[in-house]
Amino acid sequence: MSDDRLIVALDLPDALSALKLAEKLGDDVSFYKIGLGMLTGGGLAVANELKQEHGKRIFLDMKLFDIGATIENAVRGLAQFDLDFLTVHGDPHVVHAAKQGAAGSQTKILAVTILTSLDRADLDASLIRPGDIPDLVAERASRAFEAGADGVIASPQEAAMIRALPEAADRLIVTPGVRPTGAALGDQKRVATPAQAIHDGADHIVVGRPIWSAPDPRAAARAILDELNG
Numbered sequence: 001m002s003d004d005r006l007i008v009a010l011d012l013p014d015a016l017s018a019l020k021l022a023e024k025l026g027d028d029v030s031f032y033k034i035g036l037g038m039l040t041g042g043g044l045a046v047a048n049e050l051k052q053e054h055g056k057r058i059f060l061d062m063k064l065f066d067i068g069a070t071i072e073n074a075v076r077g078l079a080q081f082d083l084d085f086l087t088v089h090g091d092p093h094v095v096h097a098a099k100q101g102a103a104g105s106q107t108k109i110l111a112v113t114i115l116t117s118l119d120r121a122d123l124d125a126s127l128i129r130p131g132d133i134p135d136l137v138a139e140r141a142s143r144a145f146e147a148g149a150d151g152v153i154a155s156p157q158e159a160a161m162i163r164a165l166p167e168a169a170d171r172l173i174v175t176p177g178v179r180p181t182g183a184a185l186g187d188q189k190r191v192a193t194p195a196q197a198i199h200d201g202a203d204h205i206v207v208g209r210p211i212w213s214a215p216d217p218r219a220a221a222r223a224i225l226d227e228l229n230g
């Protein structure tokens with residue numbers, strides 16, 4: 001059986017290339033992330049096909065943010081796609097509304113705390129209150145859990161700190177920014193290896209380029225799975 005701790009990010013331009021990649025990865029990969037970049041390229045159709053025809057698990061990375069009523073309606077509509085994970089921003093009113101919208105479905109709501117691409121200067125520009133980013137991340141994670149989030153998205157550097165929060169008991173931590181030993185970093189700055197991320201408390205790791213841009217994506221995925229189990 002494949003190991004669903006590995007989630008492959010399908011950051012590809014269109015449905016056809018995404019389905020081709022999934023075909024190449026075959027039984028080795030059972031969990032896929034589809035994001036905003038593929039939305040206009042047939043992202044929801046890909047999600048549906050991978051789920052219904054191939055029995056894969058689906059993480060739809062929409063990072064929703066809006067007034068509560070709109071979030072609730074949007075999540076209710078998306079949950080009909082039988083999604084496994086859906087992301088929203090971690091603001092308590094958003095998380096709470098998303099959970100209402102997901103009620104009765106098996107879709108788990110994952111909260112984004114602070115985007116890992118933002119530094120303190122960006123937060124200042126957005127009038128986010130002073131404080132070190134790790135402290136703000138921990139506080140946003142706690143509040144998202146209190147509002148009912150099933151889990152959070154976190155950088156591997158934040159995973160251990162979030163895992164240690166009392167509110168994180170039984171909740172999921174999903175970490176992008178994972179690179180197998182020796183892989184190119186791309187634009188990721190704060191990375192960890194698959195084994196380290198899991199050791200630090202992640203339940204799932206999200207890996208994109210090291211797999212989809214590899215000459216042999218299936219071999220790349222297998223190397224990561226070996227590293228997870230090694």
Ligand code: C5P
Pocket residue numbers: 009011035115116117153155176177178186188206207208209210
């Ligand atoms: O190619 P790579 O492995 O860097 O892809 C990581 C995936 O995780 C991408 O889809 C990226 O958008 C997403 N992601 C991330 N960092 C975050 C949140 C999401 O890299 N903080």
